[in-house]
Amino acid sequence: MNKFSFLYLIIITICFSACNPNRSQEGTNSSSINNSDSAYIEIKYAQGFKVTYLDNYKLVDIQDPQGESETIYRYALVNRGQSHERIPQDYTIIETPVRSLICMTTLQLSNFIKLGVLDKVVGMTSTNFLFNEEMKERIKTGKASQIGIEGNFDKEIIMALDPDVVLVSPFKRGGYEVIKDLNIPLITFLGYKETSSLGQAEWLKFVGMLLGTEEQANHKFVEIEKKYNELKALSESVTNKPIVLSGEMRSGNWYVVGGKSYLAEQFRDAGAEYFLKDNQETGGVNLDFESVYSQGANADFWRLLVSHTGDYSYEVLKASDARYADFKAFKEKKVVYCNLRQKPFYENAPVEPEVVLADLIKAFHPELLPDHKPVYYELLK
Incomplete structure (x- = not known):
């Protein structure tokens, strides 16, 4: 390279630098x-x-x-x-x-x-x-x-x-x-x-x-994020996506979250479908028993958050409302639950979505995570 070419290169470099100053934080x-x-x-x-x-x-x-x-x-x-x-x-x-x-x-x-x-x-x-x-x-x-x-x-x-x-x-x-x-x-x-x-x-x-x-x-x-997305990708391979019911009767109403909620998303990411998947609500929804039964009686799984002193069981669940025994998930022993009196769900789960997702995958598709030990959600025995 002759001295004129070298000088030209220096000039171009200076001009380029002037046109691209360090980033400013303003605005x-x-x-x-x-x-x-x-x-x-x-x-x-x-x-x-x-x-x-x-x-x-x-x-x-x-x-x-x-x-x-x-x-x-x-x-x-x-x-x-x-x-x-x-x-x-x-x-x-x-x-x-x-x-x-x-x-x-x-x-x-x-x-x-x-x-x-x-x-x-x-x-x-x-x-x-x-x-x-x-x-x-x-x-x-x-x-x-x-x-x-x-x-x-x-x-x-x-x-x-x-x-x-x-x-x-x-x-x-x-x-x-x-x-x-x-x-x-x-x-x-x-x-x-x-x-x-x-x-x-x-x-x-x-x-x-x-x-x-x-x-x-x-x-x-x-x-x-990394762990969550890895688990999500793992569940995307499943072809059989079970339907999941959620919630229970409280004060005469069945409280559920909408089909656009984070819980519905968790079910999808775990290789399942929410029983209200076509619902457009992001927050909570109150339904009567008949509405839930017509849409969720044949759901494959039933997800529950309970606050029960002592061991929870199907007998305890049935005792709270005898009609629960008519649900498919109850009959086939596919209730997925977390007892809030025994596990720090609200203290930890909001910032451990990857752990929650692993629990749900373990319940819905146990073959995908054979070695996972449930932390929050597990199948009710």
Whole structure:
């Protein structure tokens, strides 16, 4: 190469570099940020929140993923001690990393268990069916406290805890006015309303942003996603897809979730079909017994979440309603159940969808996972 060609190459390189400066965070949505930076959050499945990276803060918009409410909850996550200038006025400012917080549900708590950051949780509601030993010990030793139940919070305890934020579920019973008076930021957490299993688990990333542990949250989610999709691919090979009934009679109604819910998706991913697969609802549906019987009496399997003291059995199930014995799944002993009094389903399952999926595949297609030992769901004996 002669000296003129070499000089020309240098000039071209400089011009190219000038036209392609390093990426700017200003106005950049998380989905377009360089994925090689493991501290950035990219949303792939969750529909309930989105993230926008700006100068020295992040804007997070949270909205009901099931579309039952159009309210948007807006938060600006700012590094502790940095300027609050230029933040839009309709965003609640949250200084991060959050040092302490209160969880209102075990579904929220599951994210902190998964990330190993229970030391940040200083308060929670009822602990009647709390399984996690670390959280039990924190409450026993006074490092965390019970704050009452939704609609009946203990204002004095909350004031004494002095948390940075409180995670709330605005579509539940509430009673948050008491907390609002304390000027503690309330952060809406809607992971439980996601319509996909991986979407629900992806709220780990939101918790990671609050605590400044984005890299850890990203790593955990990648592991979950990989295992889940591997199991999903495994079940896609089946040709026989059993029909699955879900729910039971409560207070005169049979409560089920719709055909577009995360549970219906789990059944599909496990190589089965939901008995209401043509239903378009993403949330809960109340049906009378006759409606369920006409559509689900011949279902191959019956999935149940029960809260029963002692051993559960077909006799116990029949005793709650004699009509249950008429269902095909009852007659053929294909009830798939989880006893909430014996297993930490709500504490762990939201962030372990791959484990739940393995349980369901084991029940529906045991030949696919011969060595899997059920963790949450198992066939009722």
